Structures are given as structure tokens and as C-alpha cells.
Amino acid sequence: MSEDTVRAASADVVAAPALIAGTWTSEGPQRDRIGPYLRRVVSRAPEAGPEDVRAATAFAAANAAKVAALSPATRAEILDRAATVTVERRDELARLLALELGKPLKDGRGEVARVADTFAVCAAEARRIGGENLPVAGWPRGAGNTALTFRAPVGVALAITPFNAPANLLAHKLGASFAAGNTTIVKAPPQAPAISAAVVALLIDAGMPTTAVQLLHGGGDVGAALCAAEEVGVISFTGSASTGAAVARAAGAKRLVLELGGNAATIVCEDADVPRAASVCARTGYTNSGQSCISVQRVYVHRSLFGEFVEAFEREVRELKVGDPLDPTTDVGSMVDDEAAERVVSWAAKAAADGARVLLGGVRDGATAAPTIVVDPDPGALVVTQEIFGALVAVLPYDDFDEVVAACNAGRYGLQAGLFTRDIGRIISAWRDLQVGGLIVNGSSNHRLDHLPFGGVKDSGFGRESPRWMIDDYTYVKTMTLRGMSIWGEG
Structure with a gap:
């Protein structure tokens, strides 16, 4: 498989082969992916x-040492070439995202641009891998000795990727694993087989050896079998909290990096710039139809600004263009499937039945959920307490800053939060007191730079999903002690 497969995105059905033991193959039972907007089969994978599973894990174990023997410079050069190739293929990859997921072209192009950045960051991190000269001679028993460390690759990594950002999160997992010197087995999401195959093919075209990567398609049973395989040393998974728990059970005593769910809150304080806050929340609350773990789901607005914010927010959301994801002017395409869109509709209706106002949306056309605004829902409503992962934003008033921080912390998730204020005291206290992995000041929760640590607390998972921090999880510290040989002297 090569770039020709990516360019086949204009065909009726895109082939998404597996890569097992160095060979691209389409043999086996076929699974069709029906595009949520086009309502027809758009890709097919074995x-x-x-x-x-047995062939892939055996091949990975047999070739782990060969991949580890590649110098960091070689790995970095391959990743740098992959970044360049990604930019060249931006439009073709974005089209695949639109076909398989209903993601608007403008969002898809943004994701692909991040893929290129991520590969470039992984290349830089490959060049930084090193170790330490430990201060062993600082204690009498260590005098006369030298101790050194370096970071050794774990060997075989498993990357289980989600549907909502399948290209960039694959770049994070596979790019960082290869930068660390591992061979990686990728389990693609069933909703995005073609874009997953295209990213793997792109890396191979850039020079990544087939000993360093394999790609399998399938559902939870395939993922569970791979997690349980004794050859696998580290697992990076992005997905729901419930599936993450299943991954942990199947994995047993293995290293895990789990980036799980979120129910992100953004706080708009009384000194905030309301037009800017409303514009940012509208733009980032419905990006990818809200299918992001840090998408704006809850906006808490100080009561003195509540009416002004709601009016400005509604005006901004009404400006969003909903429709064909292949139209470059579309802002909001379809959700991943009809069931996801129905969740938005039904949760909005339930909130309304309990006294909230559905100011906008609350309807769907197939898998396309209209951008939905729910105003002043009950604090116990599903749209407040659970992750909707869809095109819905709940807006709630608050009176006291400490109380709104407590409300943000009340749920089971803690991934990221946003805060609009000019008060440095509030900024510091929010950074300290909010139970999240990251705080975005004067921005919404839905902001991420791929070279910064990203991850959460509580049911949002553990570990940090960014190349530098992932390399720590993909490697282990190996120590060597030189007895009777000291760079510090003998005295």
C-alpha cells in the first residue's frame, strides 16, 4: 500500500488493508464503514x-531488537520526512476524514496539519533521548564508582486509537513509540479504517521499516486479545472510561497510558470579555460536532453577565454552517453515527422536560445533530453530569467563584477546563483547585498544543499523551554501575 491508496479516496469504496508481519493484506472477513453523512459504504477493511493477532505479536517480538538498533538520528529523519509528506497529502487525508467520519474539510485539514506537527515534535524528541550520570560518589558507599543511565525501549507497544481524531492521535502514539525505539501494533477504530491505513502507509513511504509497525482492524475482541498478549509491553489507549477499564483488566501487569473521557467546563467570570468568550465557546463547542474529550460542554457564566453571554453565544452559534462535510465552507458536519446524534436530541429533550430551555437545536437529520444550546439545566441533568460527546453546550449561571469551582469538580471526569478572567488571583486559585490535568486561561477547555503534556485525573485517565511525556512511558530506565572506576576520583 502507498500514496495511491490515499488518492483512491474519490473512488466509491476505499480499501483499508491490514499490515501484518510486513505484508499488506485484505484477506479475511470484511467490515464495511458506512459514511455517516453520505449514508453509503465509503471504506472496507479486513x-x-x-x-x-498471534502473527502480529510474534512478528513484533521477533523484530523489536532490530527497531531498537536504529539510531535516534535515523528515527528522527524518518519522522521528519513523514511530517513533510503529511503536508503534501493534506487534502487527500482530510477527504478521508470527511468520508469516514463526516468531519468537515476545514476540521480535517486542521487535524492533518497537527499530524505533521506531531511527527516533527516526535523527531525532535527522538534526538533528545539520553540518560544521566548519577551522583553516586556523593555517599561513602558509592565513592570510587560511576553510575550511568539511559532510556531503553520497552520493545513492543500497542496503540489503540479512537475515531474522533484518528489521524493525529495515531501520530502521537505511533510517532512517539517509534521515536523511543519500539515496534508498534496499531489497532485502528472500526469507524476510521481507511484514514488509519493511510497514515501508516505514509510513514512507510517516509522510510519507516515494516518491522516497526503493524496495523490490525477489528472491534473490542481484537483489542482485548492484543492487550492480553504477553509480547506487548506497553499500551496506549484513547477512548471511553468504560473501555479503558476493560483495557486495564485485559492488560494485567503492563504499562498503561489511558486518555479517557471528559465533561469539560469553562468558567466566564464577571470581568470577562463577553463577546470574545461567546465567540470562542461557540467555535470550540461544536468543532467536530463536539466529539472531543475537551469539547466545551458546560459553560458557567457569572450571573451578572448571564443574559448578555447567552444572547451573544446564540448569535455566534447561529452563524455556524451545518451540512456537507465535503463542502469547504461547512463548520459542523455529521456525528459518527445516528446513535450519537440521537444522544444529543434525547438528552436535550430530557433537560427541557426537567425545566431547562433548549434555545437552539435539539433535532437531528440522520447522523447530523443541529448545534444545540441548553440554558440553565438542572445541576443533576445528564447534560451537566455526564459526557455527551456531541454537538451540545449547556450554559449555567453561577454566583460565587468557590462554588463554581466545586461544581466543576463534582463529576467523575477531570481532563481540562477553560477560564475567562483578568484576575490573577482567580487564575492561580483555579489552577490550584480545579481537579483537571490542564487549565486554559482566557480560552475555552477545547484548546491543545500537541507538544505540551495532555491528560487528566479521576476517570479521565492517567499518563500524559504528548511525545516527550509518552516517550517516558514507552521506555524504561536502565542503570549501569562501574565498580572501581570513578570519574569523581578515589578520595
Whole structure:
């Protein structure tokens, strides 16, 4: 498979082969992906069976040492070339995202641009991998000795990727794993087989050896079998909290990096710039139809600004263009499937039945959920307490800053939060007191730079999903002690 497969995105059905033991293959039972906007089959992939899992894990174990032997410079050069190739193929990759997921072209192009950045960051991190000269001679028992460390690759990594950002999160997991010197087995999301295959093919075209990567398609049974495989040393998973728990159970005593769910809150304080806050929340609350773990789901607005904010927010949301994801002017495309869109509709209706106002939306056309605004829902409503992962934003008033921080912390998730204020005291206290992995000041919760640590607390997972921090999880510290040989002297 090569760039020709990516360019086949204009065909009726895009082939998404697996890559097992160095060979691209389409053999086995086929699974069709029906595009949520086009309502027809857009891609087709072979489902992995137990023999494919065994072949992939055995091949990975047999070739781990070969991949580890590649110098960091070689790994970095491949990743840098991949960044360049990604930019060249931006439009073709964005089209695949639109076909398979209903993601608007403008969002898809943004994701692909981040893929290029991520590969470039992974290349830089490959060049930084080193170790330490430990201060062993600082204690009498260590005098006369030298101790050194370096970071050794774990060997075989498993990357389980989600549907909502399948290209960039694959770049994070696979790019960082290869930068660390591992061979990686990728389990693609069933909703995005073609874009996953295209990113893997792109890396191979850039020079990544087939000993360093394999790609399997399938559902939860394939993921569970791979997690349980004794050859796998580290697992990076992005997805729901419930599936993350299943991954942990299947994995047993393995290293895990879990980036799970979110129910992100953004606080708009009484000194905020209301027009800017409303514009940012409107733009980032419905990006990718809200299918992001840090998408703006709850906006808490100081009561003195509540009416002004709601009016400005509604005006901004009404300006969003909803429709064909292949239209470059579309802002909001379809959700991943009809069930996801129905969740938005039903949760909005339930909130309304309990006294909230559905100011906008609350309806769907197939898998396309209209951008929905729910105003002043009950604090116990599903749209407040649970992750909707969809095109809905709840707006609630608050009176006291400490109380709104407590409200943000009340749920089971803690991934990221936003805060609009000019008060440095509030900024510091929010950074200290909000139970989240990251705080965005004068921005919404939905902001991410791919070279910064990203991850959460509580049911939002553990570990940090960014190349530098992922490399720590993909490697282990190896120590060497030189007895009777000291760079510090003998005295």
C-alpha cells in the first residue's frame, strides 16, 4: 500500500488493508464503514482473527531488537520526512476524514496539519533521548564508582486509537513509540479504517521499516486479545472510561497510558470579555460536532453577565454552517453515527422536560445533530453530569467563584477546563483547585498544543499523551554501575 491508496479516496469504496508481519493484506472477513453523512459504504477493511493477532505479536517480538538498533538520528529523519509528506497529502487525508467520519474539510485539514506537527515534535524528541550520570560518589558507599543511565525501549507497544481524531492521535502514539525505539501494533477504530491505513502507509513511504509497525482492524475482541498478549509491553489507549477499564483488566501487569473521557467546563467570570468568550465557546463547542474529550460542554457564566453571554453565544452559534462535510465552507458536519446524534436530541429533550430551555437545536437529520444550546439545566441533568460527546453546550449561571469551582469538580471526569478572567488571583486559585490535568486561561477547555503534556485525573485517565511525556512511558530506565572506576576520583 502507498500514496495511491490515499488518492483512491474519490473512488466509491476505499480499501483499508491490514499490515501484518510486513505484508499488506485484505484477506479475511470484511467490515464495511458506512459514511455517516453520505449514508453509503465509503471504506472496507479486513477484520483480524486470532491467527492475525498471534502473527502480529510474534512478528513484533521477533523484530523489536532490530527497531531498537536504529539510531535516534535515523528515527528522527524518518519522522521528519513523514511530517513533510503529511503536508503534501493534506487534502487527500482530510477527504478521508470527511468520508469516514463526516468531519468537515476545514476540521480535517486542521487535524492533518497537527499530524505533521506531531511527527516533527516526535523527531525532535527522538534526538533528545539520553540518560544521566548519577551522583553516586556523593555517599561513602558509592565513592570510587560511576553510575550511568539511559532510556531503553520497552520493545513492543500497542496503540489503540479512537475515531474522533484518528489521524493525529495515531501520530502521537505511533510517532512517539517509534521515536523511543519500539515496534508498534496499531489497532485502528472500526469507524476510521481507511484514514488509519493511510497514515501508516505514509510513514512507510517516509522510510519507516515494516518491522516497526503493524496495523490490525477489528472491534473490542481484537483489542482485548492484543492487550492480553504477553509480547506487548506497553499500551496506549484513547477512548471511553468504560473501555479503558476493560483495557486495564485485559492488560494485567503492563504499562498503561489511558486518555479517557471528559465533561469539560469553562468558567466566564464577571470581568470577562463577553463577546470574545461567546465567540470562542461557540467555535470550540461544536468543532467536530463536539466529539472531543475537551469539547466545551458546560459553560458557567457569572450571573451578572448571564443574559448578555447567552444572547451573544446564540448569535455566534447561529452563524455556524451545518451540512456537507465535503463542502469547504461547512463548520459542523455529521456525528459518527445516528446513535450519537440521537444522544444529543434525547438528552436535550430530557433537560427541557426537567425545566431547562433548549434555545437552539435539539433535532437531528440522520447522523447530523443541529448545534444545540441548553440554558440553565438542572445541576443533576445528564447534560451537566455526564459526557455527551456531541454537538451540545449547556450554559449555567453561577454566583460565587468557590462554588463554581466545586461544581466543576463534582463529576467523575477531570481532563481540562477553560477560564475567562483578568484576575490573577482567580487564575492561580483555579489552577490550584480545579481537579483537571490542564487549565486554559482566557480560552475555552477545547484548546491543545500537541507538544505540551495532555491528560487528566479521576476517570479521565492517567499518563500524559504528548511525545516527550509518552516517550517516558514507552521506555524504561536502565542503570549501569562501574565498580572501581570513578570519574569523581578515589578520595
